[in-house]
Amino acid sequence: MGFKENLRSELDYQDMIVKELAEKTGINKRTLDNYLTGHNSVPAADLAVKIADALGVTVEYLITGRDSRSEKLLQPEERKLLSLFEILDDKDKQIVMTMIESMASRYANDGGTGKSSSHAG
Numbered sequence: 001m002g003f004k005e006n007l008r009s010e011l012d013y014q015d016m017i018v019k020e021l022a023e024k025t026g027i028n029k030r031t032l033d034n035y036l037t038g039h040n041s042v043p044a045a046d047l048a049v050k051i052a053d054a055l056g057v058t059v060e061y062l063i064t065g066r067d068s069r070s071e072k073l074l075q076p077e078e079r080k081l082l083s084l085f086e087i088l089d090d091k092d093k094q095i096v097m098t099m100i101e102s103m104a105s106r107y108a109n110d111g112g113t114g115k116s117s118s119h120a121g
Contacts, residue, residue, distance in 0.1 A: 003042045004035055006062045010055050013076040024054035 001009070011021065018036065022029040027047055035043055035051075042063065043051065052059045060066065085096060 001065050003048075003063050004038050006065050007051070008036055009076070010057060010062070013080070014055065016055075021051065021054055025050040027051070 011018070018029055018032050021027075022032055025032075025047075027050060031043075031047075032051075035041070042048070045059070048059045048062060052062055055062075085093065088096065
């Protein structure tokens with residue numbers, strides 16, 4: 001994917017409209033719309049940095065869809081989970097961790113199907 005697709009994907013993921021991004025970056029909404037429609041496929045470096053900073057991603061991610069700072073680029077769902085997890089208090093974080101560890105253990109024990117291997121009866 002290119003810049004416009006990655007930008008659109010990130011805006012959708014963050015539930016952000018172009019007007020909000022324009023306000024955060026100081027970049028004209030029409031200019032941002034042009035990046036999304038492909039009229040100007042990639043912004044100048046200084047504008048790309050403003051866009052990336054406002055979205056909390058790297059310019060590399062917006063252009064290539066990858067980020068060399070991390071071994072594995074997190075999928076939008078994974079990033080959403082992490083951002084939600086960060087706002088929890090310590091007690092709730094521990095509850096979530098216990099729940100996830102239990103689920104992961106179940107998947108490890110049943111070969112990754114998520115189905116219980118025991119039968120009722």
